[in-house]
Each structure stands twice: as C-alpha cells, then as structure tokens.
Amino acid sequence: MSDFSVAEAQACILKHVQRLGVETVALHDALGRVLAEDVAANRNHPPYDVSAMDGYALRFADIAHATADKPVRLCVVDDIRAGQMPQVLVEQGQAARIMTGAPTPAGVDTVIRVEDTAVDGDDVVILTPPQQGANIRPLGENLKIGRVVFQQNTMITPGVLAILAMVKKKQVSVFAKPTVAILSTGDELEGIDEPIDENKIPDANAHALYAQCKSLGIEATLLGIAKDDEQDLKAKLAQGLQYDVLLASGGVSVGHHDFVRPTLEALGMTMHFWRVAMRPGHPLAFGTSEQGGAIFGLPGNPVASMVCFEQFVAPALRQMMGQNKCFLRTIEARLSHDMKGSLGKTMFIRVTLSRDAQGYVATSTGAQGSGVLMSMALAEGLLAIPADKAGLKAGELASVQLLQNMDVQDAADVEI
Ligand code: AMP
Numbered sequence: 498m499s500d501f502s503v504a505e506a507q508a509c510i511l512k513h514v515q516r517l518g519v520e521t522v523a524l525h526d527a528l529g530r531v532l533a534e535d536v537a538a539n540r541n542h543p544p545y546d547v548s549a550m551d552g553y554a555l556r557f558a559d560i561a562h563a564t565a566d567k568p569v570r571l572c573v574v575d576d577i578r579a580g581q582m583p584q585v586l587v588e589q590g591q592a593a594r595i596m597t598g599a600p601t602p603a604g605v606d607t608v609i610r611v612e613d614t615a616v617d618g619d620d621v622v623i624l625t626p627p628q629q630g631a632n633i634r635p636l637g638e639n640l641k642i643g644r645v646v647f648q649q650n651t652m653i654t655p656g657v658l659a660i661l662a663m664v665k666k667k668q669v670s671v672f673a674k675p676t677v678a679i680l681s682t683g684d685e686l687e688g689i690d691e692p693i694d695e696n697k698i699p700d701a702n703a704h705a706l707y708a709q710c711k712s713l714g715i716e717a718t719l720l721g722i723a724k725d726d727e728q729d730l731k732a733k734l735a736q737g738l739q740y741d742v743l744l745a746s747g748g749v750s751v752g753h754h755d756f757v758r759p760t761l762e763a764l765g766m767t768m769h770f771w772r773v774a775m776r777p778g779h780p781l782a783f784g785t786s787e788q789g790g791a792i793f794g795l796p797g798n799p800v801a802s803m804v805c806f807e808q809f810v811a812p813a814l815r816q817m818m819g820q821n822k823c824f825l826r827t828i829e830a831r832l833s834h835d836m837k838g839s840l841g842k843t844m845f846i847r848v849t850l851s852r853d854a855q856g857y858v859a860t861s862t863g864a865q866g867s868g869v870l871m872s873m874a875l876a877e878g879l880l881a882i883p884a885d886k887a888g889l890k891a892g893e894l895a896s897v898q899l900l901q902n903m904d905v906q907d908a909a910d911v912e913i
C-alpha cells in the first residue's frame with residue numbers, strides 16, 4: 498500500500514474515532530467545552546422595547562421637520578430610569594427623558610440622544626431629527642422566547658457562556674473529554690526529574706504533547722519513558738491502552754530497535770496505517786482497539802511529533818469532544834523567500850507571519866530539520882508546500898495553518 502496523503506490519513510482517523518458521551522457540568526466549567534444539547538431561550542431579551550441611549554423618547558412625527566432655524570420644542574412629561582416602568586403616555590408635543598436600558602413609554606417611536614438636544618425649563622429643544630425609530634432596541638432583539646439560541650456542537654466561548662447565563666443554564670450538558678496518556682520511548686531519553694547525563698537526550702515530546710493537549714482543554718497523564726525493549730514497551734503500551742487515546746512517541750520507524758509496531762500488533766490493536774506522505778512526520782502510526790480506544794504512534798523527532806499532533810491528533814480529540822470544526826484555520830500568505838519542498842510529500846515549514854499592503858507574508862523560522870525544536874518554538878504557522886511541488890519561490894502564495902499564538906498581536910499591527 499502506498500503511503501496515505503495527509504488528507505487521506507486525516508479522513509481515516511476521523512472515520513475511526515467516535516464522539517464521546519455526554520456529561521453535565523456547572524456553567525463556569527463549560528468554557529471551552531462543546532454543547533451536547535440545543536439550548537432555547539426561556540425569556541425575551543430585552544423583555545420590552547428599551548432605549549439604547551440616554552436621551553428623550555418622542556413621536557417622530559412631532560420633530561420630523563425640526564431645523565436649526567425652526568427648532569421643535571416638546572414638553573418633558575416623564576423621567577424613566579432603567580428598571581422602572583413608564584408611568585405616563587407620551588402624547589403629541591410631549592417627550593419623556595429616558596436612560597439607556599429603560600423601557601420606552603407607550604406612544605413614542607424614536608429616541609433622540611441627549612447630546613443632540615438642548616433643555617429649556619421643562620422643555621426639550623430639538624434642532625435636527627434622528628432617523629425614525631432610532632435608538633430603540635426592540636423586544637426580543639437578543640433572545641426570543643422558545644427560539645433555539647445555540648445548537649448542539651456549539652463551542653462554548655465567553656460570549657456563548659454569557660448567553661447561557663442569561664437563559665439561566667446553571668448546568669450545561671457537554672460532550673465528555675477523552676482521557677489521554679502520553680508515553681515516550683527510547684533508551685537514549687532522560688526524564689525531566691533525572692540529573693543531566695551528557696550522553697542522553699532530554700525528553701521533549703512528552704511535555705510538548707502534554708501542552709498541546711492542555712491547549713485543547715485536556716489534562717493528559719504522563720506514563721514516563723519506555724525502554725527500547727519489548728517487555729518494557731509492552732507493559733507501558735498496555736497501560737496506555739486503558740485510556741481513550743494513547744500518544745506514544747518514538748520507535749515507530751523501521752530501525753532495528755523500533756519495537757512499537759510489533760508490540761501494538763501483539764496487543765491486538767488494529768493498525769490503519771504506519772506512514773504518511775509528509776515531512777516532517779513520515780513515520781506515523783494510527784490504530785484502534787475493539788473497545789474504541791485510539792493509539793497514535795508519533796515520530797520521535799520533536800518537531801515531527803508536534804506537527805503530527807496538529808494534523809492528526811488534535812482533529813481526532815476535537816471530534817471526540819463534539820466539535821464540528823476540527824482543523825486549524827488556514828490563511829493564504831506570500832513567501833518572503835524561496836522554500837524547499839519534498840516531492841511526493843507535503844512539507845510543513847514552520848513560519849512567522851507579518852502583514853503588508855498585499856496581505857500576509859511568511860518567513861521561515863530558521864533551520865527546518867525535524868529535530869530542530871526551536872523552529873517550532875518560534876512558529877506562528879505551518880506553511881504547507883504541496884506534495885507535487887519541489888519548492889515555492891519568493892512571492893508565491895501558500896496556505897498557512899495558524900498555530901495558537903496567532904490569536905494575539907501587537908497593537909501597532911492592528912487594523913480595524
Ligand atoms: P525514533 O523515532 O525513536 O527513531 O527517534 C527519532 C529521533 O527523535 C531520535 O534522534 C531520538 O533521540 C529523538 N527522540 C525520540 N523521542 C524523543 C523525545 N521524547 N524527546 C526528544 N527527542 C526524542
């Protein structure tokens with residue numbers, strides 16, 4: 498079988514991982530989770546027409562022809578504050594002083610801002626009319642009783658959470674989060690709590706994967722480091738298979754001491770593929786157990802492990818947690834310099850992004866070896882060079898996946 502393309506591997510994974518069950522959590526714990534129910538409004542909001550401004554509620558017909566030369570004078574008959582119901586009907590030639598959020602009285606159809614008026618004794622004087630109907634928020638503008646405000650699968654952001662609070666959803670039904678275990682493999686690896694041994698390689702992957710899970714709201718369990726030894730690997734992989742998802746890094750290539758493949762097969766996993774046509778990340782295994790657990794055998798090289806997490810693991814976790822949108826947002830960017838691809842494989846170049854008058858510009862973060870973790874640490878995006886291209890030239894356009902830290906930028910760059 499020829500290697501899967503990135504898209505084929507993603508499709509295979511999403512076909513094999515199941516959405517998890519449903520649980521109920523307190524409103525504040527629902528942030529970042531995905532709704533497992535449709536939520537309908539149990540009230541109208543606003544509950545009546547309200548003023549959007551501090552000003553005067555009036556009948557538009559009275560002031561339609563007001564000008565600086567022929568101002569209109571209305572008698573102020575009420576003073577309505579937010580939280581108070583109007584006491585008086587506003588009749589022809591009259592107005593009511595009104596505060597933002599206060600209900601508009603019967604008879605009026607327009608509110609004029611206080612800044613656009615002058616006061617003269619008990620009268621308000623108007624020189625320029627606003628639009629008819631201005632500055633009134635109609636009943637139910639935000640929420641209409643009985644209407645579904647959010648459908649199942651909505652991601653709960655702070656704004657969504659605020660609306661759930663308005664409809665008094667103190668308990669929210671959300672999709673469960675997967676349990677995830679992380680295992681590093683390799684005789685050369687040194688754990689973070691071990692003293693420095695110059696002959697060893699510090700374990701980076703466990704911590705990178707832990708952080709990548711955490712950024713999706715998942716607290717993963719670290720299973721430590723397995724030796725390149727069939728017995729140790731078997732014991733630790735078996736432990737990891739108790740979780741919904743096991744992320745094992747290293748030992749998935751074809752080296753003499755790469756035991757992950759035979760061990761997983763011996764443990765009864767159904768392996769769907771072992772390689773993907775991409776760089777970094779060519780060795781990549783995905784399998785499932787009969788109980789519905791998933792295993793990702795990620796490449797040992799730290800950059801490859803992180804890039805593969807974004808392409809394959811994160812979409813699977815998002816789908817398990819009920820999200821409909823599983824992939825990183827992409828933008829188009831122009832290359833600021835030539836970049837090499839890898840014919841037959843999708844190449845992911847780690848880039849920083851800037852903007853100019855024509856749009857986004859991508860620049861490599863430096864040496865792109867799959868062991869050069871700094872290239873990932875500095876990256877704002879992953880620029881994809883398609884498998885049918887040996888490279889792209891400066892000025893050409895490419896698609897760039899935005900990594901997490903693209904959510905913020907310097908004030909100086911903001912164009913609104
Ligand atoms: P492997 O896939 O096991 O052949 O490993 C490929 C390369 O990645 C080797 O240079 C390993 O030393 C390195 N490597 C494997 N696992 C880790 C890890 N957890 N942290 C840092 N480097 C690793």
Ligand code: MG
Binds near residue numbers: 682683684748797
């Ligand atoms: Mg190894």
